Amino acid sequence: MKLAIIGGNGAIGSTTAFLTAQKGIYDEIKLLGRKTNVLKNHAMDMEHALMPFSKTVVSFAEYEDISDCQVIFIAVGAPERKVESREEYLKDNIRVIDEVLENSCYFNKDAVILTATNPIDVFNYYLYKKLKRDRMKMLGFSANDSLRLRWAVAEKFNIDFNKIEAYCIGEHGEDQVPLMNCVKYDGKKFDVEDETKSEIKNILVDWFLKFQNLDAKRTSGWTSSVTASEVLEAIACDSGKIIECSVPLEGELGFRDVSLGMMVKLGKEGAKEIIVPELNDGEKSAINKAVAKIKQQITHLNI
Numbered sequence: 001m002k003l004a005i006i007g008g009n010g011a012i013g014s015t016t017a018f019l020t021a022q023k024g025i026y027d028e029i030k031l032l033g034r035k036t037n038v039l040k041n042h043a044m045d046m047e048h049a050l051m052p053f054s055k056t057v058v059s060f061a062e063y064e065d066i067s068d069c070q071v072i073f074i075a076v077g078a079p080e081r082k083v084e085s086r087e088e089y090l091k092d093n094i095r096v097i098d099e100v101l102e103n104s105c106y107f108n109k110d111a112v113i114l115t116a117t118n119p120i121d122v123f124n125y126y127l128y129k130k131l132k133r134d135r136m137k138m139l140g141f142s143a144n145d146s147l148r149l150r151w152a153v154a155e156k157f158n159i160d161f162n163k164i165e166a167y168c169i170g171e172h173g174e175d176q177v178p179l180m181n182c183v184k185y186d187g188k189k190f191d192v193e194d195e196t197k198s199e200i201k202n203i204l205v206d207w208f209l210k211f212q213n214l215d216a217k218r219t220s221g222w223t224s225s226v227t228a229s230e231v232l233e234a235i236a237c238d239s240g241k242i243i244e245c246s247v248p249l250e251g252e253l254g255f256r257d258v259s260l261g262m263m264v265k266l267g268k269e270g271a272k273e274i275i276v277p278e279l280n281d282g283e284k285s286a287i288n289k290a291v292a293k294i295k296q297q298i299t300h301l302n303i
């Protein structure tokens with residue numbers, strides 16, 4: 001199986017390439033994007049770095065070379081700036097996404113497309129409408145939210161992160177909806193009191209503000225690449241692992257004409273299944289708010 005990473009020279013693109021290549025699950029990972037010299041530099045460097053671990057070939061590519069890639073990871077983005085919400089990136093990144101779309105004639109027609117460019121729910125829907133593909137092959141990368149929820153639960157209760165199962169759904173942004181009633185620890189239901197649920201939500205909100213206030217002009221490249229590599233592994237291995245991804249909805253939770261973070265069972269065709277959780281009234285109204293916000297942003301796009 002072959003993977004193309006558009007924006008392969010960026011923080012997420014290059015780190016995801018390396019982490020995924022280390023696993024040896026793709027035959028080839030093709031890096032493409034704007035800066036040819038940097039892309040070639042990464043490919044040459046990774047060839048040596050990977051020798052002890054993996055037979056995956058990491059190569060430089062042009063759009064013309066990616067028609068044999070069954071998976072495409074879009075990790076492009078305009079330079080980062082300090083924002084209060086990821087939706088502010090919409091106007092920065094629409095030009096960048098349109099440039100990718102101009103080259104989409106080179107995409108394999110059956111490829112699974114995973115997009116990290118923010119705001120991902122909006123761009124995943126935009127790409128879905130423009131490319132007119134099977135919605136189950138159009139995934140927005142939002143798995144970080146669930147990883148951070150697990151981190152916040154581990155912090156709050158001082159328990160082992162690796163034994164926590166927890167998912168966020170909704171918007172990849174402030175209107176993410178942590179499914180606190182579905183948290184499991186060591187395979188068993190883990191009850192969290194209402195007061196603590198709000199504290200956990202505050203830990204998540206505070207994290208984003210603290211991170212942005214550093215004004216470091218970089219994204220959460222490490223976290224994103226660890227989780228993106230997990231998504232790409234689940235696809236390549238057809239594992240059926242459940243990971244949060246944004247997917248275009250057709251009636252799930254009562255919504256359509258929007259892409260929203262959901263628990264998704266992943267495999268080589270993309271989403272094998274979208275899991276629809278039972279929501280309480282609070283979660284339902286939080287999801288309504290998230291959908292309204294994403295739909296409002298979609299109205300700014302030429303679809």
Ligand SMILES: NC(=O)c1ccc[n+]([C@@H]2O[C@H](COP(=O)([O-])OP(=O)(O)OC[C@H]3O[C@@H](n4cnc5c(N)ncnc54)[C@H](O)[C@@H]3O)[C@@H](O)[C@H]2O)c1
Pocket residue numbers: 006007008009010011012013032033034035075076077078079080089093095096097099100115116117118120141142143144172218219220221224
């Ligand atoms: N979904 C998530 O959880 C998540 C998390 C972190 C970052 N992001 C988003 O992912 C994107 C990339 O983040 P990053 O940290 O790697 O940024 P980065 O600035 O390090 O990399 C972006 C790359 O995109 C390339 N690029 C820009 N315009 C291009 C174009 N038209 N064609 C091809 N390549 C182009 C740049 O050369 C650069 O290498 C950003 O939009 C960021 O907001 C998403």
